[in-house]
Each structure stands twice: as structure tokens, then as C-alpha cells.
Amino acid sequence: MSLTSLSGTQLVLEAHGYTASIASIGASVRSLQYLGRNLIVPFDAEEVRPFFRGAILAPWPNRVVDGRYTFGGVEQQLSITEPLRGHALHGLASWLNFAVVRQATDRLVLAATVEAQPGYPHRVTLEVDFALDAGGLRTAVTAVNAGPNAAPYGVAPHPYLVAGEGHVDDWTLHLPARRILTVTPDRLVPIRIRDVNAEDLVAFDFRTPRTIKDMFIDHAFTGFDRDADGQVTVRVTTIAGSGVELSWGRECPWVQVHTADQPEPSIDRIGLAVEPMTCPPDAFNSGTNLNVLEPGRSTRASWTIRAVD
Numbered sequence: 189m190s191l192t193s194l195s196g197t198q199l200v201l202e203a204h205g206y207t208a209s210i211a212s213i214g215a216s217v218r219s220l221q222y223l224g225r226n227l228i229v230p231f232d233a234e235e236v237r238p239f240f241r242g243a244i245l246a247p248w249p250n251r252v253v254d255g256r257y258t259f260g261g262v263e264q265q266l267s268i269t270e271p272l273r274g275h276a277l278h279g280l281a282s283w284l285n286f287a288v289v290r291q292a293t294d295r296l297v298l299a300a301t302v303e304a305q306p307g308y309p310h311r312v313t314l315e316v317d318f319a320l321d322a323g324g325l326r327t328a329v330t331a332v333n334a335g336p337n338a339a340p341y342g343v344a345p346h347p348y349l350v351a352g353e354g355h356v357d358d359w360t361l362h363l364p365a366r367r368i369l370t371v372t373p374d375r376l377v378p379i380r381i382r383d384v385n386a387e388d389l390v391a392f393d394f395r396t397p398r399t400i401k402d403m404f405i406d407h408a409f410t411g412f413d414r415d416a417d418g419q420v421t422v423r424v425t426t427i428a429g430s431g432v433e434l435s436w437g438r439e440c441p442w443v444q445v446h447t448a449d450q451p452e453p454s455i456d457r458i459g460l461a462v463e464p465m466t467c468p469p470d471a472f473n474s475g476t477n478l479n480v481l482e483p484g485r486s487t488r489a490s491w492t493i494r495a496v497d
Contacts (some may be wrong), residue, residue, distance in 0.1 A: 193233040196285055199272055203294035203320040206495075211252045214282040215298045215316040217347060222495035227432040229348035229448075229459035238455075240346040246327060247302055247312050249344030249446055250408070251275040253377050255307065258470035259340050273375045273496040276307070278346070281314055294320045301334070308392035310339035311489035312481070318319035321341075324494025333481035341399075342467035343489050344440070348459025351424040351431035352367040356400050356447050356457040362423040363445060367411035369468055373481055378405060378470050384409075394408070397423070400460070403497035408468045411421070414438075423464050425496055434493040440464035443478050464491050 194199055196212030209230075216237055219230035231241050232495040243270035245287040255276035258320035286298035291416040304311050310333065317328040333339045352395045368389060369380040384393040391403060395413065418438045422445075424430030436443075446461035466489050467477040479487050 194235060195231070195233050195237055197288070197292065198233050199288070199296055201294055201318060201320045201325075204322040206320050206325060207469040208318065208320060208325050210296055210298070210318060211237065212286045212288075212298065213242075214243035214284065215286045215300070215314075216244070216282075216320075217325070217327070217329045217345075220347075220493060222300075225352070225430075225495070226324065226350045227493060228387055229350055235488070236340075238288055239348075240282060241276055241348055242315070243278070243346050244279040244343065245278045245346055245463070246314055246329065246331065246343040247308065247310070247340070247343045248276075249463060249467070249470055250463045251277055252392040252472045253374065253375075253470045259472065260338065264307050264309070275375070280305070280308060285316075286316065289315065290451045292384070294446055304335060311324070312339055312341060313336035324492050326490060326492045328488060328490035330486055331481065332486040333483050336483055336485070339481045340472055341481050341487065342465065342471055342477075344444070344463045344465040345491060346461065346463055347434070347493060348461050349424050349434065350459050352426040354426065356446065356460050357402055357458070359400055360397050360425045360427070361394045361400050361460070362397035363409060363443075364413055364422075365409035365422060365443065366394050366395070366413070367409065369408040369410070369492070371407065371469070376469070378408075378468065378474070381410065383411075397425075400447065404443075404447055404449055406449075407427060408442050408465070410442050410446045410468070412441075418462075424460055424462075429496070431496040432492050432493065433449075433496055434462050434464065434491060436464040436489075439487075440466055440491065442468045444469070464489075
């Protein structure tokens with residue numbers, strides 16, 4: 189596949205008032221609009237994708253602390269891709285060039301392979317299925333262990349949701365999560381899981397929708413209140429009530445939420461990262477909700493972004 193821009197081949201889906209632009213590098217949702225309104229923070233096709241916007245994070249989401257873990261009795265050292273904190277961040281798939289498997293006006297299937305390499309001596313194939321309908325943009329990621337040995341695996345998306353005009357501070361968040369993974373303030377190293385109704389954590393309790401204001405969030409949440417179908421929905425809205433929501437099922441028992449704080453004013457808190465995850469930060473070490481894929485076995489996770497009017 190020939191590259192047509194720095195972010196890869198540009199692929200567009202349109203249906204039911206939605207328009208999604210997908211960049212082949214990282215199978216990234218470069219932009220998503222409903223009736224011309226941005227639902228995520230977009231990026232330009234001719235720029236190197238900033239801050240993992242819209243990328244697929246696999247074979248692990250979030251951080252592996254110090255880039256070091258032990259699996260199958262063998263210690264592994266990953267490349268440090270978050271130098272300021274000293275961790276391996278967001279997997280290996282986000283800079284792969286995904287190939288088109290199937291394309292229609294309202295559906296796109298991309299595929300790539302994470303090859304065995306130092307720190308992750310496993311071959312995992314990824315298929316990313318994007319579909320637009322009246323219910324929004326659904327993304328499903330299927331992973332297959334194509335190697336000879338069991339492989340640790342996790343996945344998540346990385347959209348920055350946009351409710352409408354203004355910034356994160358102006359928007360109302362509904363996050364139906366009862367528990368939070370506390371972290372160290374400097375390196376965001378996981379400490380322990382606690383209830384959000386603890387006296388020192390109530391600021392993180394968004395089970396009743398409220399304005400985010402100037403609160404800093406870069407935490408993983410779990411213990412969800414699910415609907416009758418097992419779905420979790422995080423909703424971000426403006427004062428007028430319009431906005432965006434992201435839903436997912438039981439295959440993702442975690443979500444990372446980040447207020448996208450940046451020192452540069454033009455990009456500070458312009459979107460709320462909402463990342464449903466199959467496992468929490470540093471799962472390669474803790475083993476919590478970690479998928480262990482045996483040779484030839486597969487696993488699938490999906491999520492949907494839709495407009496709120």
C-alpha cells in the first residue's frame with residue numbers, strides 16, 4: 189500500500205449523518221463528525237499523529253512500568269517509549285501501517301501483524317473492523333496469536349472526545365464507575381484499587397453527572413454500572429445537552445480517562461480521552477484481566493462512539 193500522507197492512506201466512511209476519516213497508520217480514527225460537528229479531537233492527514241489520537245493500542249494499552257515484565261518465567265525488557273516517566277507506553281501497533289482487507293461506504297476492515305521482537309517475542313495478527321450506522325461508529329478489534337507460544341495481550345482505543353464548544357472544564361461528565369486505580373503522582377505507577385466514594389477520592393466520582401471544571405484526571409476506572417445488555421456508557425455533554433458518548437461491553441472491564449492537560453494553551457484540555465481497556469495499566473506485571481492467548485486462539489473487543497443531541 190502506498191502512503192498518501194504522513195499519517196498513512198486516508199480512508200473515509202459516510203452514513204446516517206456521520207463521517208469518519210481513518211488513517212492507515214495505527215488504524216487511527218483521524219476524525220469523526222456528526223452533521224459536521226466534531227465528536228473527537230481530529231488531526232491533520234499531513235502531520236505525525238499527536239498524542240496517540242484515535243489509535244489502536246495493542247498488544248497492551250497504557251503503561252508497562254519501566255518497560256519490564258516477566259511472562260512464562262522469562263524476564264522481558266520493552267523499549268522505553270514514554271521517556272519522561274520511564275515506561276513502555278501504549279503497545280506496538282500504533283505505528284504499524286494497516287492494510288485494507290475490505291472497504292465500502294459504511295464499513296472498513298484493516299489488518300496488520302505485530303511481529304515477534306525484543307521485549308515481545310510473539311506474533312499477533314490484528315483485524316480492525318470499522319462500521320458506521322445510525323448508532324454511530326463501531327470499532328471491533330480481533331487479535332489472533334499466530335506464533336508458537338502463549339502471548340500476553342490487551343487492547344484499547346485512544347479517542348479524545350469532544351462534547352462541543354469550549355474545553356474539558358466546561359463539559360459535564362457521566363462516568364458510571366465505582367472504583368479507581370490510584371497511581372503515584374509523578375510516574376503514574378499503579379498503587380491499588382479503591383472505591384471512588386472514599387473521602388479522599390470523591391472528586392473522581394462521576395456516577396452522578398457533573399461539570400469537570402479544572403479537575404485533573406489521568407486514571408483507570410472499573411466496577412461499572414452496566415445496562416441490561418452489559419454495556420457501559422460514558423457521556424460528555426455541553427451545558428446545552430449536546431455531546432458525545434462511548435459505549436462498550438464486558439470484554440473491557442476498565443477505562444482510562446484523561447483530561448489531556450498540556451503546557452501549550454492551544455491544545456490544553458481540548459478533548460477528554462476515554463479509553464475502554466481489556467486490562468488495566470501494567471497488566472503485564474499484575475496479571476489483572478490480562479488475556480493470555482494460546483497459539484491459534486483469538487479474542488475480540490469492541491466499542492461505539494455516537495453523537496448526543
